[in-house]
Amino acid sequence: MSRKIICPNPNCGYTGDARQEARGSMAVGCLLCLFLLLPGLIYFMFKSGYRYFCPRCGLQIGQDS
Numbered sequence: 001m002s003r004k005i006i007c008p009n010p011n012c013g014y015t016g017d018a019r020q021e022a023r024g025s026m027a028v029g030c031l032l033c034l035f036l037l038l039p040g041l042i043y044f045m046f047k048s049g050y051r052y053f054c055p056r057c058g059l060q061i062g063q064d065s
């Protein structure tokens with residue numbers, strides 16, 4: 001699952017697939033869910049989704065929530 005981006009950095013101008021990074025740690029969320037259900041669910045609510053970066057210059061393009 002990747003997203004096509006056009007980098008807004010005028011010195012870069014990269015066009016293509018964005019670099020995708022998970023916002024939260026899945027391991028931490030699972031641990032929280034195991035021991036404390038509610039904080040785990042809250043953690044997933046706030047930390048789910050992905051951030052997108054330009055792979056050439058590292059500029060953050062956007063994020064899904």
Ligand SMILES: [Zn+2]
Pocket residue numbers: 007008009012013014054055056057058059
């Ligand atoms: Zn760029």
